[in-house]
Amino acid sequence: xxKINKTTSMLSKIITSCVxxxxxxxxxxxxxxxxxxxxxxxxxxxxxxxxxxxxxxxSEKSVTLVGASSKISARIEIHEHSMSxxxxxxxxxxxxxxxxxxxxxxxxxxxxxxxFDIKEPLxxxxxxxxxxxxxxxxxxxxxxxxxxxxxxxxxx
Ligand SMILES: [Cu+2]
Numbered sequence: 001x002x003k004i005n006k007t008t009s010m011l012s013k014i015i016t017s018c019v020x021x022x023x024x025x026x027x028x029x030x031x032x033x034x035x036x037x038x039x040x041x042x043x044x045x046x047x048x049x050x051x052x053x054x055x056x057x058x059s060e061k062s063v064t065l066v067g068a069s070s071k072i073s074a075r076i077e078i079h080e081h082s083m084s085x086x087x088x089x090x091x092x093x094x095x096x097x098x099x100x101x102x103x104x105x106x107x108x109x110x111x112x113x114x115x116f117d118i119k120e121p122l123x124x125x126x127x128x129x130x131x132x133x134x135x136x137x138x139x140x141x142x143x144x145x146x147x148x149x150x151x152x153x154x155x156x
Contacts, residue, residue, distance in 0.1 A: 031059030032098075034132070037144040039115070042122040049122055050079070051113040051130060051144055052106045057098040064135040065096040065104070068113050072128055075116040081109050090114075095135065124148040 037053030057063050068076045078093045088109070096111060098104045106112050113130070122128065126146040131139050 032057055032063060032137075032140060034140070034142045037142060038147040039122060039128050039130075039144045041124050041146050041148045042118055043149065044121065047116070047118045049115045049118060050108075051076075051115060051128075052108065053142070053144065054103060054105050055096075055098055055132075056103045057100060060100050061136075062097055062099045062102075063137060065098065065132060066094070066135050067133040068130050069133065070115070070128060070130045072120070072122070073115045073118050076130075077114045077116070078111070079114040080111050122146045 033056045035054045035056070037051065039051045040049045042049045051068070055065065065078065067078065070076060078096060079090050080093050081088055081090050083089075092114075093111070096104050104111065124146055128144050128146060129141060130144055131141050133139055
């Protein structure tokens, strides 16, 4: 009897963790989905990082991302990498407009959320809550896993 109980509880644990994982990587709110999100592990001795994700607007109206916030940092900006005169440079952008049924991809060497003045080092495996701010709809809270820079070869 005891053995059966143990198996059942293990099974329910597995099911629960599967549900949790799918919630972590996909959020659906106000006709917006965020998938494939992650935050780059911070490099020892530095206090900056960046967050990446794919945002899809499934609604009939465009949405405008105007910023983000998190308790890990008091300053998060929307940034964009671009090539100019053969040099990669980075600039702050005011907002990202995502048209109806369109997708915005935040990825290394492209758009990203730049996180400044990180209070504590971000370690691979941590789960960070970010709040996305939009001009025309309520905030959307997402959870992003921290990923090692060794897996994502990207220096920002
Ligand atoms: Cu940046």
